[in-house]
Amino acid sequence: MANQPESRSVFRTCTLCEATCGIEVRVENGLATRVTGDRRDPFSRGHICPKAHGLLDLQRDPDRLRQPVRRTPGGWVQIGWDEAYDLAADGLARVRDAGGVDAIGLYRGNPTVHDMASLLYWNVVTQAIPTHNRFSAGSVDTWPRYVQAGSMFGGMLHIPVPDIERTDHLLIFGANPVVSNGSLMTAPDIKKRLAEIRSRGGKIVVIDPRRTETADVADEHHFIAPGADAAFVLAMIHTLFAENRVNPGRCADFVRGFDELPELVRPYSPEAVEHACGIAADTTRRLAREFASAPTAAAYGRMGTCVQEFGTLACWAIELLNIVTGNLDRPGGAMFSRPAVALDFAVSLGEGGVEFGRHTSRAGGHDEIFGEYPVVALAEEIETPGDGQIRALMTIAGNPVRSFPNSARLSRALETLEFMVALDFYINETTRHADLIIPPTSPFEHATYDVALNHFAIRNVAKLSPPALEPEPGTRPIWRTLLEISKRMMGLRELPVEQVDSIVLSRFAAQAIAASDLAGIVGPEDALVQLGDDPGPMRLLDLLLRTGPHGDGFGQREGGLTLDALKQSTHGLDLGALEPALPEKLATHSGAIELAPARITSDLPRLADWISQRSSERPAPSAAAGGHFTLIGRRDIRSMNSWLHNLPSLAKGKSRCTLALHPRDAERLGLADGDRVRVTGRVGQLEVPVEISERLMPGVVSLPHGWGHDLPGTGLSTASKRPGVNSNEITDDSALDVPSGASVLNGIPVQIAAHPGA
Ligand SMILES: Nc1nc2c(c(=O)[nH]1)N[C@H]1C(S)=C(S)[C@@H](COP(=O)(O)OP(=O)(O)OC[C@H]3O[C@@H](n4cnc5c(=O)[nH]c(N)nc54)[C@H](O)[C@@H]3O)O[C@H]1N2
Ligand SMILES: Nc1nc2c(c(=O)[nH]1)N[C@H]1C(S)=C(S)[C@@H](COP(=O)(O)OP(=O)(O)OC[C@H]3O[C@@H](n4cnc5c(=O)[nH]c(N)nc54)[C@H](O)[C@@H]3O)O[C@H]1N2
Ligand code: SF4
Ligand SMILES: [Mo]
Secondary structure, three states, X not given: OOOOOOEEEEEXXXXXXXXXXXXXXXXXXXXXXXXXXXXXXXOOOOOOOOXXXXXXXXXXXXXXXXXXXXXXXXXXXXXXXHHHHHHHHHHHHHHHHHHOHHHEEEEEOHHHHHOHHHHHHHHHHHHHOOOOOEEEHHHHOOHHHHHHHHHHXXXXXXXXXXXXXXXXXXXXXXXXXXXXXXXXXXXXXXXXHHHHHHHOOOEEEEEOOEOOHHHHOOOEEEOOOOOOHHHHHHHHHHHHHHOOOOOOHHHHHHEEOHHHHHHHHOOOOHHHHHHHHOOOHHHHHHHHHHHHHOXXXXXXXXXXXXXXXXXXXXXXXXXXXXXXXOOEOOOOOEEOOOOOOXXXXXXXXXXXXXXXXXXXXXXXXXXXXXXXXXXXHHHHHHHOOOOOOOOEEEEEOOOHHHHOOOHHHHHHHHHOOOEEEEEOXXXXXXXXXXXXXXXXXXXXXXXXXXXXXXXXXXXXXXXXEOOOOOOOOOOOOHHHHHHHHHHHHOOOOOOOHHHHHHXXXXXXXXXXXXXXXXXXXXXXXXXXXXXXXXXXHHHHHHHHHHHOOOEOHHHOOOOOEOHHHHHHOOOOEEEEEOOOOOOOOOOOOOOOEEOOOHHHHOOHHHHHHHHHHXXXXXOOOOOOOOOEEEEEOOOOOOOOOOOOOOOHHHHOOOOOOOEEEOHHHHHHHOOOOOOEEEEEOOOOEEEEEEEEOOOEOOOEEEOOOOOOOOOOOOOOOOHHHOOOOOHHHOOOOOOEOOOOOOEOOOOEEEEEEEOOOO
């Protein structure tokens, strides 16, 4: 049958966003020809969004690198893999040998979260290059939430998610899941799941300075001034104490610091924060009462409550609201997942609890947070001479020149590096600075499993994504690349990668078994025998599945999960609804939920100052005076941060990189739809067309990030035709959420000048 045309379906997960939708990839004669939603996926039930089709474009994008390239005076030149590994390691080692290991910076970008090999094998890199100068997209994203979860529950992955399948009341702050498809809440088909809340009689309330697409499917929406969430939620809690409506339910047995709460929230009466928030005191009281009296309720916040001026305080207040109303860890409230692969052991930072600021950055004095510095320290550390100055950088799956605030400063800093290597498949705004780019295989060409995202899933699920296609000839999987570079950095160039991988596996095995209930029952040696000889991420996955809470315990638990069992479940497994997990799950020193962690509460005076300053501003801060506005971000269903703009199927349609503002503001500035304005922030300015929209709170303007694909030296032929502007040209790298060091990307003061060219 050798000449029979090949036609088959491969069922896997879409790796573009956190929703983890099941997809069916049609493969004909070795080419991927179609992507559709997998109706038999028990979690996503056939749902996909337009981005899934982009996976086909990504697969065939001629701009996508398949081979390593090296920068030469005459342009990029393709080179062999071993040459690339040698160059990468030599470049990094040279800088390390001259200036110490801290002279190397490491940056891990967002897509690593969607690829288990990039995530797990990056740990090997950080062992081979034990620099303090580690960075990730976390500090322009989730850090406030991690710091809050770490401080209150004892681990960065201790993130409760709204139990949206059972809740009666969902209160959403600064998240737009209808467009983002959910974040720190893995919930495919979210729009339908939200509709189900309402069809069973529940209620959805959205608090956001923009009337979002999520607000369109909610019962109520209220504008809030950017940055005011902590104040607002503390006022809700203030109301509940004042009206004797506080009842933590079963959590009462394992909370610490409860008696401090009335005093902490005392200054935040609804009237005291009314002006700063832009929400009437009566509304605050009513929303608090409704939340507390709903049979079950869950409060949830995301980007709008993280990368803002009081991100950690906002995350903390939202969690407190869940706790003091008895909604934490109960069905219908905010619950913890029990993923089949539990990574807690890999990210746990010592016995009990987490510690922040174990070291601080050299130039800016920023605290270390979960082993990393905030991204704003990267440019500082490159620019500032002296011992430990960063002179070389390795990035994986990141585009910091589009994702960091004050990105122009970073771009200039990267030009001064002695050496840079990027692990990426595009020559984009960041990787164009590299001496060397080494590409991963495309998402269709390797197997993966959601080791990270299942931690935030609203049901316990497990699904293996097999490769849809054979890797193109001459490509190399990322796990090999990471091991090849790591072993060279450890002086083990001649050691075969398979052997390095066995060492990695045995380390993981020892850790995973020690952290599981198999400690003392299953010996690491027995486990290694059962795991076999095939190197690579799938064997690691087998280990993690089998030692995990749903695993077979290497024969100890009959019927438990193994890699083989998962391979049989083509469409994925539903392991059930979330279940109460406390107090067992808590990993704090005290063994209790810390309600008033000092790192967080010590930021309250800053909030109090902000409120009083805002309250003294007349008219209300929300109604912009003159050309002064507050800038927030925005996401679009056909974008993914900076990196899908080169895919033709997603690039079409009307331009989405516009500055949206309220009709009243437009009128005051004499602006019509499509007019150009100049937007000026502390660190820069840009020109952009406006889009007049009733959705914006007066005084607030919104611009999406990730655009600006018109820089010289990039290789993005489709994206560069409609480049858009880069919002991080004007976001301020000195604006940080204090407890976490995360950047403030929402709530930037800007000035707008109409008709700059006139
Ligand atoms: N289509 C698409 N999907 C994506 C992405 C994408 O780029 N495109 N990116 C992915 C990534 S990396 C992430 S992290 C997630 C993010 O997922 P989400 O957080 O759900 O997405 P955002 O659109 O950033 O939503 C933030 C909301 O906060 C609001 N906001 C801004 N400032 C404030 C404030 O001070 N208070 C309040 N209450 N609200 C505020 C904004 O108006 C916006 O509606 O999305 C993921 N999914
Ligand atoms: N102003 C403003 N700035 C923001 C945000 C905002 O809302 N407003 N959002 C922030 C958020 S939430 C995030 S997560 C960050 C994202 O910040 P980054 O992670 O730095 O940037 P991305 O735009 O996601 O770029 C991803 C890069 O990974 C590459 N890539 C894609 N898939 C793979 C893969 O499988 N392997 C490898 N090796 N490379 C791959 C792409 O080519 C691209 O270069 O941006 C942040 N920046
Ligand atoms: S929502 Fe869209 S991008 Fe996200 S996983 Fe589903 S199909 Fe992929
Ligand atoms: Mo993100």
